[in-house]
Amino acid sequence: MERSEAELIAAVLQGDAASFEPLVQKYSPRVFATARRYARRESEIEDIAQEVWLKAFEKLKSFRGEAPFEHWLMRMTVRTCYDFLRGHQRNRESSFSDLSESETDWLQKFVAAPESVNEKADAAKLLIERVLEKLSPPARLVITLLEIEDRSVKEIAELTGWSVPLVKVRAFRARAEMRKILSKMAKEQYL
């Protein structure tokens, strides 16, 4: 018979570390999908996921069972991703001079007829990745959670541990930062 999450967690807390495996198996897809929003290389993504699970095991005693385990784990995942962003700010200063042909084409089509460009094109995906990489860590986190994942300010506050006013302030600054980066890109391409 399959054991419930609460039973598995209780068993882990009593010293049966093997009971942790079904939890890792069940929630790893979510952890990996989240990590892939913030890191590009597979080795980095796996390092983030591994860190999340090792932290979860260490801090399992602090899980009180009031909220679902998944929420508790996702808070830990988002915070680990944020720490990763703060430690890896390598591409923030690079310019937009090395855009690929498909990205340049997509931008040209956008300039000619903004409403006709396809958002699902690979070029658009590459462009947004470039732009996100240039954002500061808090701005990238807020844009990802608020605009891309469509989460509420309250949810973001719970996930990040920031206060609701701080999330609002950071969201405002993040949008401004993104517009500044896009303006820079436009200038580099068309001036």
Next chain:
Amino acid sequence: MNVTELQRKLIAAARANAPDDRVPYAFEKRIIARLPGMNATDNAALWVRGLWQAAVSCVVVAMLCGAWAFFNPGSNSGEDLSQNLETTLLAAVDQGDQAQ
């Protein structure tokens, strides 16, 4: 260029491309192996521990032998150790000579 519209389009592009949720093969096994208290016994570590214990035992035996030799000089009956060694090594030759 309309930057606000570009921002909206690019955010829409990011939304349309949800990240992959695939997990590397046997990832959960690797995590379980790394948990504190779940480390599989390392064969190399066992060998190293055994060899250190053997080395300590050898040093103790050597020191005891040395102490015994030092405190019982009479057991050599005044003969030189090199002569004893020579006698022992050449014992077979001596026996051969005597037999002839």
